[in-house]
Amino acid sequence: MSNGRQIKLGVSMIGLGYHPAAWRHPDTPSGGNMELRHFVNMAQIAERGLFDMVFLADGVGIRAYDEPPGALSHLANNVQFEPLTLLSALAMVTSHVGLVATASTTYNEPYHVARKFASLDHISSGRAGWNVVTSRTDMEAQNFGLPESPGYDDRYDRAIEFVDVVRGLWDSWEDDAFIRDQKSGRNYDGAKLHILYHKGKHFSVRGPLNVSRAPQGHPVIVQAGASDQGRELAAATADVIYAASQTLDEARTYYASVKGRMAKYGRGTDELKIMPGLMAVVGATAQEARDKYEQMQALVEPVVGLAQLAGSMGDLTGYPLDGPVPRLPEWRLRSRGQLMYDLAQREGLTIRQLYLAIAAGNGHRQVIGTAAQVVDLMQEWFENDAADGFNVLPLHSPGGLEDFVNMVVPEMQRRGLYRTSYEGDTLRNNLGIPRPEHPQSGKQAVAAC
Numbered sequence: 001m002s003n004g005r006q007i008k009l010g011v012s013m014i015g016l017g018y019h020p021a022a023w024r025h026p027d028t029p030s031g032g033n034m035e036l037r038h039f040v041n042m043a044q045i046a047e048r049g050l051f052d053m054v055f056l057a058d059g060v061g062i063r064a065y066d067e068p069p070g071a072l073s074h075l076a077n078n079v080q081f082e083p084l085t086l087l088s089a090l091a092m093v094t095s096h097v098g099l100v101a102t103a104s105t106t107y108n109e110p111y112h113v114a115r116k117f118a119s120l121d122h123i124s125s126g127r128a129g130w131n132v133v134t135s136r137t138d139m140e141a142q143n144f145g146l147p148e149s150p151g152y153d154d155r156y157d158r159a160i161e162f163v164d165v166v167r168g169l170w171d172s173w174e175d176d177a178f179i180r181d182q183k184s185g186r187n188y189d190g191a192k193l194h195i196l197y198h199k200g201k202h203f204s205v206r207g208p209l210n211v212s213r214a215p216q217g218h219p220v221i222v223q224a225g226a227s228d229q230g231r232e233l234a235a236a237t238a239d240v241i242y243a244a245s246q247t248l249d250e251a252r253t254y255y256a257s258v259k260g261r262m263a264k265y266g267r268g269t270d271e272l273k274i275m276p277g278l279m280a281v282v283g284a285t286a287q288e289a290r291d292k293y294e295q296m297q298a299l300v301e302p303v304v305g306l307a308q309l310a311g312s313m314g315d316l317t318g319y320p321l322d323g324p325v326p327r328l329p330e331w332r333l334r335s336r337g338q339l340m341y342d343l344a345q346r347e348g349l350t351i352r353q354l355y356l357a358i359a360a361g362n363g364h365r366q367v368i369g370t371a372a373q374v375v376d377l378m379q380e381w382f383e384n385d386a387a388d389g390f391n392v393l394p395l396h397s398p399g400g401l402e403d404f405v406n407m408v409v410p411e412m413q414r415r416g417l418y419r420t421s422y423e424g425d426t427l428r429n430n431l432g433i434p435r436p437e438h439p440q441s442g443k444q445a446v447a448a449c
């Protein structure tokens with residue numbers, strides 16, 4: 001049972017929705033992914049729905065090959081705002097919703113990240129969150145002077161130290177370091193400034209940070225890593241996980257695996273909120289929801305559908321779309337290629353049916369139905385140790401988010417599963433996770449700058 005716990009909600013605002021044809025939907029502003037007013041509208045709808053946070057996934061480059069040739073020119077998500085810049089603007093037109101931006105540990109320096117997120121936390125009065133990613137693709141590497149992405153272990157090794165340095169920099173100043181005594185002329189108390197002097201395998205950072213301690217102490221740390229090292233890093237450092245699970249069992253296993261690792265880091269399991277992505281297509285009736293979904297699916301052109309498969313299965317151009325899915329000798333992503341091939345075999349899907357089946361969810365759970373049906377699923381996951389909340393993935397934006405706020409949120413509230421007003425002003429308050437105390441707070445320290 002929920003025991004007074006309530007479901008947490010975020011919304012992924014990337015592009016114009018999660019469906020590859022979202023930008024072609026008649027109600028979608030087709031150029032909205034590069035228009036501030038579209039994101040203002042999205043953030044304000046989320047805040048009307050009392051969402052904990054809006055979330056901006058990101059890459060430092062276009063992360064897909066143009067395969068089949070010409071496919072990219074049919075997709076809208078090739079261009080997007082830099083997330084911190086966008087969220088700083090959104091901070092001005094919202095007052096409660098959390099603002100989470102993705103930043104890479106492979107293509108940044110810790111000082112940059114610490115400073116930017118601490119600044120966003122001040123600008124938004126305590127609503128900033130950092131989605132920590134290690135950036136997987138070669139396309140991103142090639143924007144930073146590297147021929148290909150560093151190996152998985154190297155990226156995670158750097159990420160662990162990176163997060164540690166960022167957190168250290170966020171503790172450069174104690175909360176009450178700035179006295180700003182205009183009479184005496186003393187601006188800060190030198191004993192409350194702590195220089196980091198970090199020297200590690202990847203970074204040498206003196207500090208201190210030239211931003212005072214953030215309103216949340218530390219901005220919220222979000223992560224989205226499913227592998228063993230990703231889970232370990234999350235158990236040690238994350239406040240929120242954006243996960244991807246298809247079934248209740250899969251989600252329960254993941255939830256238990258991550259939460260089970262927290263005790264060894266001295267953390268209580270409530271200190272981390274696990275929020276799987278959820279693509280909910282909701283209608284006044286189940287048929288209306290299905291029609292909305294089919295309307296979107298009908299806008300998937302073959303070149304876009306084949307592009308969905310190409311990333312893991314290779315280019316299937318030339319094979320009949322309404323024929324069986326071939327097994328190409330070289331799959332780009334072996335495990336995902338195998339998964340999709342198995343799905344096609346199991347369900348007897350043609351190439352067209354396979355790409356339509358995977359087009360919308362991108363590995364996330366989909367639910368198509370009435371508000372009651374959507375909330376049934378959320379409640380089942382929430383009450384069975386599979387989720388603390390969900391990251392809502394609108395089929396298209398803003399319509400998919402509006403439907404969720406107008407129909408699903410009231411049903412959640414009716415069942416007592418969701419807030420009826422914000423609990424607090426900061427993202428940490430609303431998520432119900434503690435504000436990190438300054439490690440030296442109240443202790444004597446000597447520092448000089």
Ligand SMILES: Cc1cc2nc3c(=O)[nH]c(=O)nc-3n(C[C@H](O)[C@H](O)[C@H](O)COP(=O)(O)O)c2cc1C
Binds near residue numbers: 231243
């Ligand atoms: C739900 C989800 C969202 C993600 N969002 C991003 C993102 O916005 N940018 C990015 O570079 N990587 C993103 N990733 C990739 C992860 O950060 C991670 O690099 C990747 O999953 C490989 O690590 P893993 O093997 O631990 O899962 C995401 C992964 C998942 C599962």
